[in-house]
Amino acid sequence: MGKNIDNIVYSKNVLEFTTVANEYCSFIEKAYKGSQKDFFVKIQKILPLLYLKASLLPELKIISSEGSEKFVSLEEWELINNNIKLLLSDFDTFKEVYDPLMQEEEDSSSVSIAENIADIYQDLKDYVSLYNIGSIEMMNDAICECKNNFKKYWGQRLVNILRPIHHIVYGDKKLNTDVNTETKKRDKNSWNISQQFENLDNDE
DSSP states (O other): OOOHHHHHHTTTHHHHHHHHHHHHHHHHHHHSSSHHHHHHHHHHHHHHHHHHHHHSSSOOOOOSSSSSOOOOOOOHHHHHHHHHHHHHGEEEEEEEEEEEEGOOOOOOOOEEEHHHHHHHHHHHHHHHHHHSSHHHHHHHHHHHHEEEEIIIIIIHHHHHHHHHHHHHHSSSOOOOOOOOOHHHHHHHHHHOOHHHHHHHHOOO
16 A cells, blocks of 8 residues: 555656646745736746646545644735735736626626635645655645645636636736836845745744
8 A cells, every 4th residue: 555655646647736836836936026927927827737737636535634734824825915916916806707898897896816826825835845845644645635625725716817817918908017116125125035934934
């Protein structure tokens, strides 16, 4: 059984998903350094690939009864959310029942792209962190939990934000090609996301 688990957790589909998940997390952590246009062009490409690779993860069963360790704190989630929200500015919100022709209707409920991005990040960062440092059993449980969360939560969030992202990329509204002045100011003060994560870890 142990050998079989080894084969699964290091299988081609798992390794490819882990690579894409890690790329997503790295991109989101550094996205505030780029422009709106850079963000939308890149996220439009990585999200479909992430969905495809997640759908190919094997169906596994949880081994440990203790539950998987969580690595992303509320403060870190808020940091990601705020940075992406600041970057996207007026492009952050979209109508929950998405129709480009109804975007100006005030009575339609709005959803934040940044919040969905942060939710996906949280699940994937927890997964990547556990997969990279865990035993074979922990890796198995990380894969299982990530696949289950994909089915129930972040997979749906991913496809939801793809609709407005598609409309933004191919629409007629101009995206900013400059780095946001607020993020430039933040970067000059060395108050970047990696350092904030380190500060949060040191406070624990």
